[in-house]
Each structure stands twice: as C-alpha cells, then as structure tokens.
Amino acid sequence: MATLKDAAFGKEVKVKRIVGEGPVRRRLMDMGITKGCTIVVNKTAPLGDPLEVTVRGYELSLRKSEASLIEIE
Amino acid sequence: MDGGLKMRTIALAGNPNSGKTTVFNKLTGSSQRVGNWPGVTIDRKEGRIKGVEDTVLVDLPGIYSLSPYSPEEIVSRDYIVNEKPDLILNVVDASNLERNLYLTVQLLEMGTPVVMILNMMDLAAAKGISISAANLGRMLGCTVVETTASKGTGIDDVKKALATASKVEPIPQRFEPSVEDAIAKAEEGIRSDLRPELRRWAAIKVIERDEKASEYVREGFDAEPIIKALEDEYDDSSESIITDQRYNSICDTVSGCLNAPVDRNRETFSDKVDRYVTNKWLGLPIFVAVMYGVYYLAVQTIGTMGTDWVNDVFFGEWVLPAARDWLANAGVNEALSGFVVEGLIGGVGAVLGFLPQMLVMFLLLAILEEIGYMSRIAFVMDRIFRRFGLSGKSFIPVMVGMGCGVPGVMASRTIESDRDRRITAMTTTFIPCSAKLPIIALIAGALFGGSAAIALSSYLIGILCILMSGIILKKWKSFVGEPSPFIMELPPYHLPSVMNMVMSVLQRGWAFVKKAGTFILVACALVWVLSSFNWSLEMVDADASMLASIGNAIGFIFAPLGFGDWQFTVATVTGLLAKENVVGTLGVLFGFAEVSEAGEEFWTLLAGMITPLAGFSFLLFNLICAPCFAAIGAMHRELGTWKATAFGVGYQCLLAYAVSVIVYQFGLVALYGTVEPVGIIMAVIALAALVFLLIAKDPFGTIKSKVEAVTA
Numbered sequence: 164m165a166t167l168k169d170a171a172f173g174k175e176v177k178v179k180r181i182v183g184e185g186p187v188r189r190r191l192m193d194m195g196i197t198k199g200c201t202i203v204v205n206k207t208a209p210l211g212d213p214l215e216v217t218v219r220g221y222e223l224s225l226r227k228s229e230a231s232l233i234e235i236e
Numbered sequence: 237m238d239g240g241l242k243m244r245t246i247a248l249a250g251n252p253n254s255g256k257t258t259v260f261n262k263l264t265g266s267s268q269r270v271g272n273w274p275g276v277t278i279d280r281k282e283g284r285i286k287g288v289e290d291t292v293l294v295d296l297p298g299i300y301s302l303s304p305y306s307p308e309e310i311v312s313r314d315y316i317v318n319e320k321p322d323l324i325l326n327v328v329d330a331s332n333l334e335r336n337l338y339l340t341v342q343l344l345e346m347g348t349p350v351v352m353i354l355n356m357m358d359l360a361a362a363k364g365i366s367i368s369a370a371n372l373g374r375m376l377g378c379t380v381v382e383t384t385a386s387k388g389t390g391i392d393d394v395k396k397a398l399a400t401a402s403k404v405e406p407i408p409q410r411f412e413p414s415v416e417d418a419i420a421k422a423e424e425g426i427r428s429d430l431r432p433e434l435r436r437w438a439a440i441k442v443i444e445r446d447e448k449a450s451e452y453v454r455e456g457f458d459a460e461p462i463i464k465a466l467e468d469e470y471d472d473s474s475e476s477i478i479t480d481q482r483y484n485s486i487c488d489t490v491s492g493c494l495n496a497p498v499d500r501n502r503e504t505f506s507d508k509v510d511r512y513v514t515n516k517w518l519g520l521p522i523f524v525a526v527m528y529g530v531y532y533l534a535v536q537t538i539g540t541m542g543t544d545w546v547n548d549v550f551f552g553e554w555v556l557p558a559a560r561d562w563l564a565n566a567g568v569n570e571a572l573s574g575f576v577v578e579g580l581i582g583g584v585g586a587v588l589g590f591l592p593q594m595l596v597m598f599l600l601l602a603i604l605e606e607i608g609y610m611s612r613i614a615f616v617m618d619r620i621f622r623r624f625g626l627s628g629k630s631f632i633p634v635m636v637g638m639g640c641g642v643p644g645v646m647a648s649r650t651i652e653s654d655r656d657r658r659i660t661a662m663t664t665t666f667i668p669c670s671a672k673l674p675i676i677a678l679i680a681g682a683l684f685g686g687s688a689a690i691a692l693s694s695y696l697i698g699i700l701c702i703l704m705s706g707i708i709l710k711k712w713k714s715f716v717g718e719p720s721p722f723i724m725e726l727p728p729y730h731l732p733s734v735m736n737m738v739m740s741v742l743q744r745g746w747a748f749v750k751k752a753g754t755f756i757l758v759a760c761a762l763v764w765v766l767s768s769f770n771w772s773l774e775m776v777d778a779d780a781s782m783l784a785s786i787g788n789a790i791g792f793i794f795a796p797l798g799f800g801d802w803q804f805t806v807a808t809v810t811g812l813l814a815k816e817n818v819v820g821t822l823g824v825l826f827g828f829a830e831v832s833e834a835g836e837e838f839w840t841l842l843a844g845m846i847t848p849l850a851g852f853s854f855l856l857f858n859l860i861c862a863p864c865f866a867a868i869g870a871m872h873r874e875l876g877t878w879k880a881t882a883f884g885v886g887y888q889c890l891l892a893y894a895v896s897v898i899v900y901q902f903g904l905v906a907l908y909g910t911v912e913p914v915g916i917i918m919a920v921i922a923l924a925a926l927v928f929l930l931i932a933k934d935p936f937g938t939i940k941s942k943v944e945a946v947t948a
Contacts, residue, residue, distance in 0.1 A: 193301035209519035210619035
C-alpha cells in the first residue's frame with residue numbers, strides 16, 4: 164500500500180485513508196488531512212526528516228513516521 | 237461593577253498564527269491581565285475592549301480544533317461549556333480559509349453566538365483569494381467582519397459588530413442524511429438538564445466516542461448500537477466520519493463564498509524564503525548563523541552589558557549604598573540594616589540584575605516567533621533531538637541557557653508538547669550558564685594551570701547530561717507515553733508587530749520580577765540569616781554561623797565526591813542564591829574579604845587543600861546540581877506545581893551526585909591507584925544505575941528504590 168512517505172516530491176496525491184488511531188490520527192485529520200483531499204510533498208528537512216507538505220492551501224510539517232500512516236491512491 | 241450591570245464576556249478563539257494576538261492587543265490595549273488557566277501553565281489573558289462598555293474579552297489558547305487531546309483544547313472547550321461566554325469572537329485567517337473554518341464549525345456546534353473576524357485580508361488578496369464575507373456569514377449563520385489587524389484595518393468594524401451584535405441563530409451544519417440521522421438518535425439520549433443549545437453538540441460528542449461525553453448522557457442510554465451502525469455503513473471510525481463530514485461541509489461553504497477560483501500553484505513570498513531557509517544545504521548554516529546572532533546580542537553584547545550595569549552601577553553604586561546610608565541615618569541597628577541591605581536588597585538585586593539580559597532574550601525570541609522562523613528551527617533540528625526523545629524545539633532553551641538559565645527555562649514555553657516542555661524545563665540548566673563560568677575559571681586556574689580543556693569538558697558534559705536525561709526522563713511514569721507527534725504548521729513569514737512584541741516582552745519580564753519579589757526574596761532572607769547568625773542568634777562571621785555548622789554536619793555527604801570540607805558544602809549551598817556566590821563564598825570562608833571574580837587570591841591555598849580530581853568533581857557537582865533560586869523559580873513557573881519542581885530539582889541533584897561520584901572514585905583508582913571502599917561501591921552502583929536507566933525499556937517501579945539507596 165502506497166503511503167505519503169513514499170510520494171514523489173511536487174506531485175499531487177489523493178488521500179485514501181488514514182490508518183492507526185488515537186491522538187496522532189486525530190491531529191492529522193484536524194489539520195485537514197482527510198479522506199479524498201489532495202496533498203503535495205514539497206521537500207524534506209536538511210537531515211532527511213521531517214517532511215514539508217502543502218495541504219488545503221497551507222504548509223504543514225510532519226515526520227515520515229506520521230506520513231506512513233496516510234495511505235494514498 | 238455595580239450590581240445592576242452585568243458584564244458581557246466575550247471569548248476570543250482562533251487558530252495559532254491567525255493574528256489572534258494582534259486582534260487581542262488592538263482591542264484591549266493596555267488593559268490586559270495575564271494569569272494562568274486553573275491547573276495548567278497556559279497563559280490566560282483578559283482585557284477590557286476599548287470603546288465597548290461593560291465587556292471582558294477572554295483570550296482562549298490558540299488551537300486548531302476542540303478535540304480533547306491537548307490541554308489547550310480542553311481548556312477552551314471547558315471554558316465555553318462551563319463559563320458560558322455571551323459571545324465567541326472567532327479570528328479566521330482569510331488566506332487559509334479551509335483549515336481555519338474547521339475550528340469555526342466546531343465553535344458553531346457549541347451553540348454560542350459567534351462573530352467571525354476574517355483577518356489577514358491583505359495576505360489573502362496577495363494569494364489571489366477573494367471572499368464574499370456576506371455569503372460566508374449567511375452560510376454559517378454568524379456575523380462576519382473583514383480585517384487586516386496588523387494594519388489596524390477593520391478593528392472599528394469589529395467593535396461596532398460587538399456593540400450591536402444581536403443574537404444570531406447559528407444555522408446547524410447539515411451533514412449527510414445518515415449521519416444526521418445518527419446524531420438525532422443520539423440526541424434523544426442526552427440528559428434533559430443540559431442547556432438546549434448544547435444538545436446537538438453533546439450528541440456529536442457521543443457519536444465521536446469522546447471520553448468526556450458520558451457525563452452528558454442520561455442513565456441507561458446506550459449509544460453504542462447507533463455508533464456501530466454508522467461505522468459499518470461508512471467503514472470508518474465514527475470520529476473520522478464526523479471530521480470528514482465537517483471538512484466536506486467546509487468545502488461546500490468555501491466554494492459558495494469564493495468570488496473566483498484560487499490558483500494554488502502560485503508561489504508565495506514564504507515559498508521563496510523557504511527555498512533558502514529550509515534548503516537541504518543552506519538550512520543548517522542559516523540556523524547556526526541565526527543562533528549565533530541571538531547569542532551574540534543577548535549574551536556577548538547588549539544583554540550582558542545591561543545586566544552588568546544593573547549589578548555594578550544600579551545596585552552596586554546607587555541602591556545599596558543609598559539604602560545603607562538611609563538606614564544608618566534612621567538609626568536602624570546594624571544587624572537589621574545588614575539583613576535589609578545585604579540579605580534582601582543584595583540577594584534580590586543579584587537576581588533582578590538578570591532582567592536586562594532576559595528582556596533582550598525575550599525580545600529576540602519574540603521576533604523569531606512572530607516572523608515564523610521558530611517553527612522552521614524545529615523543522616530543521618527535529619531529526620537530531622528526536623533521537624534523544626526530545627523534539628526540534630528543545631534546542632532553543634539550551635542555546636539560551638548558555639547565557640542564563642532563567643530565560644533558558646522560560647524559553648521552553650515555545651514547545652507545544654507538554655511532556656517535552658516539562659523535560660526541557662528540567663534539563664536546560666545542565667548547560668553551564670554565564671554565572672557558572674567563574675567556578676570553571678577558579679578550578680581550571682587553581683588546579684589545572686588554566687587548561688581550556690576544563691571549560692570545554694564542562695560544556696560537553698552539560699550537553700551529555702541533557703541528552704541522557706531526555707532518554708531517562710521519558711521512562712519516568714509521568715512522562716511515559718507515545719512519542720509526541722510532530723505535526724506542525726509552517727506559518728507564512730510576516731513582519732513582526734511591534735505592539736505584540738512589546739506586550740510579550742513586558743508580560744514575561746513582569747512575571748519574572750514578581751517571582752523575584754516573592755519566592756526569591758524569602759530564599760535570600762533565609763540564607764542570609766543562616767550565614768550571619770550562630771545558633772544562639774548572635775551575629776557572627778560566616779565561618780561560625782549556623783550555615784557553617786550545617787555545612788560541617790552534612791559535609792560527609794560530599795566526602796565520597798572528594799570535597800567533604802564544610803567550606804565547599806557551604807559554597808555549594810550559597811550557590812543556590814546565585815552561582816556567582818560559589819567563588820565569593822569560598823573566598824570569604826578562606827579569610828579573604830574581597831576576591832576577584834575567579835578568586836585568584838586563594839588559588840594556591842585551594843591547590844594545597846584539595847586535589848585537582850576533587851576540584852573537578854566539585855566543579856561538576858556545582859554545574860549539574862540544582863540551579864540558582866531564580867532558575868528554580870522559572871522552573872516552577874513552567875512546571876506549574878511545587879511537586880513537579882521538587883522532582884526536577886531532586887533529579888538534577890541525584891544526577892550531579894552520580895556523575896561526580898563516578899568521576900571522582902574511578903579517577904582515584906585510575907590516577908592514584910587509591911581505592912575508597914565505600915566510595916567505589918557507590919560509584920559502581922551509580923554507574924550501573926545510570927547505564928541501566930539508559931538501556932532498560934521500563935526501569936522505573938523496579939529500580940526506583942535502588943537508585944534512591946545509591947544516592948541517599
């Protein structure tokens with residue numbers, strides 16, 4: 164299953180679902196990462212983690228471990 | 237207020253970075269009062285709105301949602317439910333509409349009338365976003381006012397809207413029919429004594445399986461079948477279904493109020509800046525340069541110059557002599573005069589002397605925060621600090637702590653995760669602050685021929701202690717849990733608002749002054765009395781005082797560390813007042829009335845009294861153990877309770893003891909071939925305990941008693 168962790172930079176991807184449960188999943192969804200929304204991964208931080216993504220028109224940073232919870236189409 | 241008039245309370249709510257602070261400052265001006273929310277160390281700000289009679293504006297914490305997962309969100313939610321504000325003023329970033337409306341929708345669910353401030357209209361325009369405020373208000377069922385608060389545009393309209401705001405009935409959001417159906421069914425199970433406007437909200441909470449929802453459900457009602465049926469239909473958890481529904485309704489709202497479609501591929505100013513600032517190659521060098529700039533201004537130049545001036549000129553030349561003369565002229569006896577001048581004014585003055593340095597540091601931190609660079613620091617540094625159980629934001633306090641532990645500890649406030657913030661507040665002072673430099677200079681000069689390796693190793697050991705503590709404290713019961721997520725907005729860069737920064741610096745500075753006037757005052761008085769009187773309450777020199785006899789009595793504790801003589805014990809204790817005292821106290825106890833900062837006068841005496849190894853051990857203990865009272869006061873402010881503060885200080889002292897005993901005892905064996913039977917056993921146990929704590933997955937509960945035995 165492809166996740167946001169593996170998404171190519173600069174390419175728009177569509178969220179299929181978010182796995183896991185509890186605060187992390189809830190925080191991701193509160194920040195606007197929900198089923199069907201589009202995300203672009205812009206880049207990684209200088210040391211390779213975390214990622215910077217654009218979602219719903221703003222910039223969000225999240226770790227690769229959190230990105231791997233987001234399944235994409 | 238007199239009985240006839242009821243004050244109207246208005247709650248200010250909004251996302252972080254939505255310009256909420258600017259709006260609050262513009263509306264309330266200087267009428268602000270800052271305290272803490274009950275039970276949590278989150279600022280609670282209140283103020284009167286200029287030009288709107290009989291209203292109190294309560295600033296809720298900046299939040300993204302009302303989920304019950306962070307203290308900020310719980311505080312906000314409890315406030316709205318329990319304190320029933322008359323109106324919610326919701327600040328929304330117009331340039332980031334969808335995510336900001338998520339909170340709006342949740343606020344509307346709670347049934348309190350909402351006036352929306354559509355802020356940052358200038359940024360939105362720059363991004364090519366054009367919103368019809370009238371349509372937005374109609375679709376959500378609330379009044380909408382357009383503002384650009386940073387330029388003051390629209391603030392008068394906000395006041396007008398507040399003055400005239402009649403009760404607007406929020407239009408309940410419409411979710412998909414089967415979800416609405418489930419909500420309606422759950423609403424039947426809500427207790428009848430709940431306020432009517434909260435019934436729909438409570439029903440949604442029940443569907444979300446919110447932990448606190450059970451208190452709204454009447455006895456005997458089981459919502460589980462309703463939730464289960466909904467989850468089966470959507471093949472998802474009920475919490476996610478509701479979140480999806482909210483965002484779907486927001487998308488409909490947004491597309492209904494946008495005047496033109498938005499081009500999301502347009503490159504913004506922030507994108508351009510971030511091409512360099514968070515660049516793969518330039519990100520770290522830029523970060524180092526910015527940090528050096530902060531350090532240079534606060535520690536090397538302006539800040540320290542201000543602090544030296546306050547200490548040497550303001551207190552040293554003006555206040556202290558004036559107070560002494562005044563008391564002498566008033567015929568006050570010498571003991572009382574000494575108590576007031578040296579004990580109280582001198583002690584508190586030593587602490588207040590840090591104020592200029594802290595103000596500079598707070599100003600610089602406020603600028604970094606305001607322009608949006610702070611979150612980039614966390615973004616760049618997260619990878620390194622995560623390895624040790626902390627997050628990218630923990631780096632800033634450590635940096636600041638090299639100058640002074642007090643602003644260092646206070647800088648931990650910028651860390652969102654409660655756990656990381658508390659651990660950082662407890663460990664920041666391990667890095668040698670500028671007041672500890674004289675101790676390093678004394679030991680290096682008197683015992684090591686001025687070797688630079690002593691200073692270098694002090695910093696290395698300090699950093700090592702912080703990183704080790706990150707690993708160890710994460711295993712302690714109140715800190716255990718999932719690693720805190722790092723899901724953080726990178727807000728657009730913007731120019732700092734002068735008013736916001738001045739307010740923030742003054743509020744933080746005042747909090748420190750208040751602390752100096754209470755807690756630190758009492759501590760100073762106590763140490764002065766102990767070091768000036770003997771047990772018959774006769775005024776004596778320090779070496780015959782109660783403190784000296786206490787030093788003699790507890791000196792044995794430090795014997796395994798190589799410095800059991802009472803002078804060193806007393807110097808360590810007075811170091812609690814201010815670490816500068818350590819060298820000065822040793823000077824007094826060795827019979828020198830005045831010593832230079834690094835105590836050159838008694839270097840030879842010291843060298844004859846204690847071995848270099850014991851001296852190094854003394855240095856280590858003083859670097860790592862409890863910081864000065866001012867820093868302990870700052871820790872208390874960040875940690876919230878005396879219990880947590882005592883835990884932090886206790887941990888610092890235990891670690892200091894363990895590190896010193898390991899270095900001294902193993903050093904004895906390695907350098908002199910001497911074995912102290914009791915000491916070496918303690919050192920072995922301390923080392924084993926430390927290694928075990930670092931390696932073991934769940935060391936507490938089982939090893940706890942053993943650790944205490946080692947160091948007791």
